[in-house]
Amino acid sequence: MSEEKYIPNSKLAEWFDSRLPLLSLSHHLRSYPTPKNLNYWWTFGGILTFCLITQIVTGVILAMHYVAHTDLAFQSIEHIMRDVNYGWLMRYVHSNGASMFFLAVYIHIFRGLYFGSYKAPREMIWITGLIIYLLMMATAFMGYVLPWGQMSFWGATVITNLFSAIPFIGDSVTGWLWGGFSVDNPTLNRFYSLHYFLPFLIFGLVVLHIWSLHVPGNNNPVGIEVKKNSNETMPFHPYMVMKDLFALLTFLLIFFGFVFFLPDFLGHPDNYIPADPLVTPEHIVPEWYLLPFYAILRAIPSKLGGVIFMFASIFVLAVLPWLDTSKVRSATFRPIYRKFFWVLVVMVILLGYLGAKPPEGVYLILARIATTYYFIHFLILLPLLGRYEKTDPLPMSISDPVLDKPGALDKFKEMAGKYEGENVSTFK
Amino acid sequence: MSKKTQPKRRDFLFTATYTIGAVGLATAIWPLVDQMNPDSSVKALSTTEVDVSSIERGKTITVLWRGKPIFIRRRTKQEIDEATSVDLSSLKDPEKDSDRAKNPEWLVMVGVCTHLGCVPLGNKGEYKAWFCPCHGSHYDTSGRIRKGPAPKNLEIPKYEFVDSNTIKIG
């Protein structure tokens, strides 16, 4: 199925589109050739777009009622929960929406890791994606400070204090971030401003992310490039629109399960205690989606080292397209890489679990092991696997996923034999 | 598989899906809109009670109700007489004083000029009652517009005496 050029269906359409090609854009998005063999792991991009829009809509609404002042923040949120019409709904959708946003983004990233979607020529999709992820983490971190609960305050204190580890300028940078001598009202105000602003940056990056995807086209589970003008692709609308919609509705069941029946399950009770600079909670923990990084941070014995390794864990992802030297894209055909992929998944989940535990005893040992594995995986294993892994034979096209399937080889021979040794000019 | 066979059954599925989807979307949008309506804490303050026992004759107090100033004046006999003896046909916005002040001793009005919303000044103006300095509207001892650009008399809010000392407004 090929992508045909847009033909305006009215004079008005032609006038408009020739000046601002929105109709052409819409046509492109509808007819965009998508590999027909995409599985449900490919629906998370659409789900993520929905999450971003939901967060922005509920966020702007909450901003109509929230007050960013240390004396009033906690109270303003209780006002939202109790007095504002459907305020409790807006708040719970926003707080659980953040968790769902990260759940979807992790599945989306691991999909990319498994199927080699980061490999050439898709490096820019991967990199724009990582920038989006970084901005998401910054946004979520600042958003969590706004309710001004105990975790809000102390989480902000711990993370902003990290910057003091920077040699020479660390204390100045930290004081600059705080706008004072500790996390206080100036900090809260600027976090509010930035929390409102960053999602629009994310939105812009999402446009770049999708644009850089549409240049080479989607990857697919088999990892072999599809022929664009063939029956290997289907127009995005209606096929992928319907599939994405179905996936989104299923995702909503989980989302609303939390919102309506377990709205505080993913949060921490301590954040319902108003912030008190004189009382430190027993265990300071970030929200679950930041736990793996928290674990890496605390696994390294030095403060600066912890910060470096924490940022390095993301930087290592940024150079992944160049670390993974394998010529084979999809893990479907990489039996050894596949096993290490799952080990990585287990290690990351383990790091998440350990991030919530005190960094001592067996927890600390495990965190160090998992952190070590994480870096070895990307820095050592992948380059080596690229060179030495014996990959499975690749199919000829996405329609013939496995050359070993009974009859596949015969079919191939038949196709090839038809032309073997014959003079092209005598074809019948 | 021909596209032409059984169009009715296929169309129904899609129509049903669209319709149910649209209903859901509309239902989902309502909370997003309704959250901007007055919340329950604001609605709870939609009435206010004022203790008027300390107001002497010829004095006005101003209280805040729903964010707006309310003039409560305990009128003198002279003011009442002036208010009730006006020829209604000469008024821009004819209204009997008895319709405005059920108990003639007490005048309760929203202190917002009906022209463009400034707060009129008391004990001023040609009628020795209220005068709005913004564009020169003069109100009389019943709060009716007598001179100037204001189109209507000062608004009388819903109020009642819950006892001889207390007025409940709203």
Place this chain on the structure above:
Amino acid sequence: MLVRLNNIFGKIFFIIFISGIGNLAYSGENNVEFIKNDWSFKGVFGTFDRASLQRGYQVYQEVCSGCHSAQYLSYRNLSEEGGPEFTLEEAKAIAAQFEITDGPNEDGEMFTRGGRLSDKFVSPFSNVKAATASNGGAYPPDMSVLVKARKGGADYIYSLLMGYEDAPAGYDLEDGVYYNKYMPGHKIKMAEPISDGAVEYADGTETTKAQMARDVTTFLVWAADPHLEARHKMGFKVFFYLIILLTLVYLSKQKVWSRFGSEVEEKEEAFDKFERTVTEYEGEDPKTFK
């Protein structure tokens, strides 16, 4: 649809992890299991027992409010839907019992007046420091969201109220500190607040410690989550709707996708026909075409 989890370690670990999370919610910090109760508000279809809420308010008012504020509650909440649902008159009467500081008046002075529905619950102390100083250096926490601020929620609150015991042998307790089985660290500066008969219920229910603990816990759950019932009701409707829409969308998706094969087959047929037509002429001298 699902990529095969071919790593057996992954599967095992995942199961352990998931069941681990579930466990964390039901035990205290010291891994002491809370006293179980079948709360009417728990579960997907949970609702509040109105009578229990009203009794619970009474316990809060007569016992707890001497030290604990509930500053985010308003008196009007007592008559609103989803709560104790006192009548408007009853709620007004309750509010009127309290002295509210208001002002400044025309003379610039603060004055006191009777409470109204629109007022927030009166606090026993004017600020946190006053409350802390009057209670042996321990701040009696505000109860507006206390249930949500403690791991274990309602079960924790109930267990704490019932959990006063004699300290084990050799346990060192300073003056003004009491032993509680469920308090993290076991030491609590609040003396046992309720005992049998501490309150006389307006509706005549027997006032055992357990009954009062149950009622005040129920009240506090509502205080922290006044829209619980509306939330559950809406959730039920949302799920019902989503399941229907999901089914319709799934069927639509299947129908749409079934078209793809047929479209392609049509096109392949057409292409084959074209190919055949082309090859018919291969190798022939174009000059001999008719």
